[in-house]
Each structure stands twice: as structure tokens, then as C-alpha cells.
Amino acid sequence: MNKREMVIVLDFGGQYNQLVARRVRECHVYCEIYSYRTDIAKIKAMAPKGIILTGGPNSCYEEGAPTYSKELFELGIPVLGLCYGAQLMQHILGGRVERADKREYGKTEVAVDTSSTLFAGVAPDTTCWMSHFDYISGLAEGFVSVARSADCPVAACENTARGLYGIQFHPEVLHTPEGTKMLYNFVRNVCGCAGDWKMDSFVEQSIRAIREKVGSGKVLCALSGGVDSSVAAVLLSKAVGDQLTCVFVDHGLLHKNEGDEVEAVFGPSGNYNLNFIRVNAQQRFYSKLAGVTEPERKRKIIGEEFIRVFEEEAKKIGAVDFLVQGTIYPDVVESGLGGESAVIKSHHNVGGLPDYVDFKEIIEPLRDLFKDEVRKAGLELGLPEYLVFRQPFPGPGLGIRIIGEVTEEKVRIVQDADYIYREEIARAGLDQDINQYFAALTNMRSVGVMGDERTYDYAVALRAVRTIDFMTAEAAEVPYEVLNRVMNRIINEVRGVNRVLYDLTSKPPGTIEFE
Numbered sequence: 293m294n295k296r297e298m299v300i301v302l303d304f305g306g307q308y309n310q311l312v313a314r315r316v317r318e319c320h321v322y323c324e325i326y327s328y329r330t331d332i333a334k335i336k337a338m339a340p341k342g343i344i345l346t347g348g349p350n351s352c353y354e355e356g357a358p359t360y361s362k363e364l365f366e367l368g369i370p371v372l373g374l375c376y377g378a379q380l381m382q383h384i385l386g387g388r389v390e391r392a393d394k395r396e397y398g399k400t401e402v403a404v405d406t407s408s409t410l411f412a413g414v415a416p417d418t419t420c421w422m423s424h425f426d427y428i429s430g431l432a433e434g435f436v437s438v439a440r441s442a443d444c445p446v447a448a449c450e451n452t453a454r455g456l457y458g459i460q461f462h463p464e465v466l467h468t469p470e471g472t473k474m475l476y477n478f479v480r481n482v483c484g485c486a487g488d489w490k491m492d493s494f495v496e497q498s499i500r501a502i503r504e505k506v507g508s509g510k511v512l513c514a515l516s517g518g519v520d521s522s523v524a525a526v527l528l529s530k531a532v533g534d535q536l537t538c539v540f541v542d543h544g545l546l547h548k549n550e551g552d553e554v555e556a557v558f559g560p561s562g563n564y565n566l567n568f569i570r571v572n573a574q575q576r577f578y579s580k581l582a583g584v585t586e587p588e589r590k591r592k593i594i595g596e597e598f599i600r601v602f603e604e605e606a607k608k609i610g611a612v613d614f615l616v617q618g619t620i621y622p623d624v625v626e627s628g629l630g631g632e633s634a635v636i637k638s639h640h641n642v643g644g645l646p647d648y649v650d651f652k653e654i655i656e657p658l659r660d661l662f663k664d665e666v667r668k669a670g671l672e673l674g675l676p677e678y679l680v681f682r683q684p685f686p687g688p689g690l691g692i693r694i695i696g697e698v699t700e701e702k703v704r705i706v707q708d709a710d711y712i713y714r715e716e717i718a719r720a721g722l723d724q725d726i727n728q729y730f731a732a733l734t735n736m737r738s739v740g741v742m743g744d745e746r747t748y749d750y751a752v753a754l755r756a757v758r759t760i761d762f763m764t765a766e767a768a769e770v771p772y773e774v775l776n777r778v779m780n781r782i783i784n785e786v787r788g789v790n791r792v793l794y795d796l797t798s799k800p801p802g803t804i805e806f807e
């Protein structure tokens with residue numbers, strides 16, 4: 293195989309480290325993320341075409357702050373520092389970084405020198421996303437400032453002779469509309485990458501890496517039928533074939549009819565060789581969840597029960613060395629497991645196994661990918677489009693779309709309401725347009741009237757959001773007549789419901805799920 297072009301992202305703990313990698317991949321340049329603690333010898337051995345230093349929450353001049361050896365800037369490899377990375381580069385090379393009088397945060401106008409390679413093709417006055425307390429108050433020798441904002445004399449700087457660049461703002465976020473162009477300029481024009489990397493390289497490379505790791509070991513995959521675990525399962529099946537067994541747990545918290553649909557696609561009558569086993573564990577989950585109202589507790593119970601079911605299946609199959617999970621990057625970062633970044637929340641069911649499980653290791657082949665990248669990988673693997681473009685469905689399923697106690701009756705209500713909602717959204721041609729939509733069951737019952745009778749029934753909440761990366765989202769503008777039709781049908785067709793509400797909340801402050 294030809295030597296692959298690669299750019300390395302050195303992670304200093306910023307929230308956006310994976311976004312940097314993603315933008316680089318969007319420029320068709322392969323990219324890997326490493327901690328700032330990675331040894332320089334290892335970096336040299338990888339011979340990257342460029343290195344990007346991410347942002348981070350620290351002040352580079354404070355004792356104990358993440359840093360790197362000066363040698364990094366003497367390898368003859370172009371380096372781009374972003375935010376903390378830009379400040380650190382200056383700090384190490386003899387520039388000055390100080391605390392600013394006020395924090396610069398949010399969308400900011402910035403004037404850039406378009407004669408700089410970094411800003412070629414960028415408007416001279418452009419918008420960027422700033423988020424910093426410290427600022428570069430003095431440049432190291434050989435550097436010039438190539439961008440400035442009202443509060444920031446060095447919004448970007450460069451030393452072209454040494455191939456060193458710094459950007460104070462965040463080109464990787466969408467709030468910097470021309471940011472991808474700047475990163476493109478760096479990886480393609482400064483580093484000279486040809487840009488011939490595509491998603492099929494990811495698939496190929498993952499298959500190779502999985503084969504190497506698994507050897508002749510046995511692999512057990514948790515297949516839920518969702519996009520992530522389906523892509524992970526098929527990837528594993530291509531890598532290790534018959535060594536793979538896929539267990540599908542029907543925990544009774546799936547969409548209406550979903551268990552049978554998953555079995556039809558992945559089971560023995562489907563197209564894949566997955567050694568598919570379906571476990572009907574509905575009653576087991578309902579009884580564990582009886583009386584439990586606290587959302588975090590429900591997640592834990594469902595997650596733990598899952599593991600138990602797998603343990604039992606693993607025992608039946610015999611020794612199993614690896615467990616596959618379809619964890620993707622947004623799950624990782626929101627669990628606070630994203631490299632060096634700070635914990636945001638802890639509710640996702642990722643991050644390894646409890647002590648009492650005797651699998652050797654966990655494999656998460658999609659851990660670095662965003663949702664749309666997982667879909668691309670799915671298409672590369674030949675999965676059918678209807679499956680690849682399914683909307684996400686959380687591991688704990690309807691268990692976290694039912695407020696309060698989960699009962700079989702409530703599951704039936706939310707399944708039926710959701711089925712109608714999905715049917716009408718598809719009929720209106722909106723199913724590929726809205727990123728995620730579902731019905732949830734509030735724990736609220738209220739008085740209504742049906743026929744001549746008083747009712748005291750549940751309110752169903754409809755949720756529909758637009759989002760790019762599932763880390764922020766806005767409520768979708770579903771046409772009124774569609775909502776009205778859904779409301780009518782739910783009231784008429786779903787026993788136990790007398791009110792339908794539409795959730796307008798964005799994320800933040802809400803989450804996408806309704807729990």
C-alpha cells in the first residue's frame with residue numbers, strides 16, 4: 293500500500309478537538325487525534341504532513357499547564373495552533389501571552405490578510421468564533437500578525453519560513469463560516485496534502501485494524517438495528533466473518549414492530565452472515581423497571597440488564613474475547629470520554645464494561661466518527677439506504693421517552709403514537725428532512741372529553757429537531773396541518789391519550805431526548 297498522507301491533531305483538551313479532525317477529513321485528508329502527552333518519537337515515526345494543536349481550557353503560562361517540547365516546531369513539519377494551541381506555540385517560541393481585560397467570546401468580526409496562504413480566498417472582513425481569556429500580546433521572532441479583531445491584535449499569526457501558523461479563534465466550528473476554507477488552506481496548500489482520502493479508506497483501514505486486533509478471537513456484537521450498531525456489525529462481519537456472533541436484545545422498548553423488522557433484515561433469512569441471535573427479554577426489562585421513575589436510574593438499569601443478557605448469551609456461545617459497541621463520537625464527548633476534554637454529562641451508556649463482565653476487551657470501531665460519517669461508512673459497506681438513513685434511536689429506547697415509571701401499557705401508548713407520527717411525517721415527505729423526530733409520553737394526565745364522556749388520560753409530546761452534529765439542535769418547523777393530522781390520529785387511534793403537545797425547546801438548554 294502507498295504511504296498514506298496524514299495530519300495529526302494534538303489534543304490539548306478543547307471541546308472541539310474532534311471537529312478539527314472532522315474538518316480535516318472533509319478536506320479529504322486523513323487525520324488522527326493524539327493526546328498532547330504523545331511522545332515526539334512516535335510523532336516523528338508517523339511522519340505526518342502537518343500537525344494541528346487544538347484549543348484547551350488552560351492558561352499556557354501557568355505551572356502544570358499542558359505543553360509540548362520545543363522540538364515539535366523544529367521538525368520541518370508545518371504546525372497550526374488553534375486558540376490555546378496558538379498561544380502555546382508563541383509561549384514556547386518566545387512570544388508573550390497574557391490575561392486579557394475581558395473575555396472575548398462569541399461571533400466576532402475579524403480582518404484577515406488575504407495575502408496569507410491561510411486566508412487565500414477568504415473575505416478580508418469575515419466572521420469567526422472566539423472563546424478566550426488570554427491573548428497573544430507579543431509575537432515570537434519571525435512571526436507576523438495576519439488577522440485582527442477589535443479586542444485582539446493577533447487573531448492569527450504566521451512564520452512562513454518555518455511553516456508555523458497560529459489562529460486565535462476556532463475555524464473548526466460552523467460559527468466561523470469560512471473556517472473550513474482556512475483549514476483547507478493549511479492542510480492542502482501549506483502542508484501540501486493531495487487530498488485523496490475517502491471514506492472507503494476508513495472502511496478498509498478499520499477492517500485491517502480489526503483483523504489484527506481480533507486475531508482468531510471470538511467476537512460478540514450488540515446489534516440494536518440502529519444505524520450505528522448495524523454499521524459496526526457489518527464492518528465486523530466483513531473483517532472476521534464467522535468469528536462474529538450478533539445478539540439482538542429485544543428489550544421491549546423498541547419502536548412498534550421493530551423487533552420483527554430487525555430480525556427480517558439481519559436474521560437467517562436476511563442478506564448478512566452475522567450469526568444472528570434474538571433474545572426476547574421484554575418482560576425481564578419491564579419488571580426491572582417497575583416503580584423506577586428517575587431517568588438516570590432507568591438508564592443504568594437498562595444498561596446493566598443489557599450487559600447481563602449479553603453475559604448469559606456469551607456463556608451459551610462459549611468463550612468470547614471481544615464485545616463490539618456502535619459508540620460514535622457524540623456519545624463519547626457527552627460522556628466526558630473525549631480525549632482531554634471536560635465532562636459535559638454522564639448519561640450515555642458508553643465507555644467500557646462494568647467489572648463483573650468477563651469479556652477480554654471492547655471494540656468500538658466508529659468511536660471517532662460523527663453520525664453523517666457513519667452513514668457514509670454504511671453506504672461504503674453496501675448497507676441499504678433505508679437502513680443507513682434511519683434516524684438515531686437511543687440504546688435505552690423508549691425507556692427514556694417515557695417520563696416517570698415505565699410500564700407495558702405506557703410502552704404500548706408511546707409505540708402507537710410514535711408509529712402514527714412517523715407514518716404522517718413520511719407521508720408529508722419530511723422524513724429525510726428532519727434529523728430526529730419521535731413521540732414521547734409525558735407523565736401528565738389531565739381531564740378531557742371524548743364523546744360525552746370525561747377522560748383522564750395521558751399527554752403525548754411530539755419532538756422534531758434539526759441538527760447537524762446532534763450536539764446542538766433546534767425544533768423543526770413541522771407544518772401545522774401535519775401536526776394537526778398527527779394529533780387527530782393519535783387521539784382517535786391510541787387508547788389512553790387525550791392531549792398532544794409539540795416540544796419547541798432547542799438544545800441547549802434542552803436535550804434531544806425527552807426524559
Ligand code: XMP
Nearest residue numbers: 639640641684685686687688762803804805
Ligand atoms: P441528547 O438527548 O443527549 O441526545 O441530546 C443526543 C443524541 O444521542 C442520542 N442518545 C443516545 N444514543 N444511547 C444512545 O445510543 C443513549 O443512551 C442515548 N441518549 C441519547 C439521542 O437520540 C440523540 O440522537
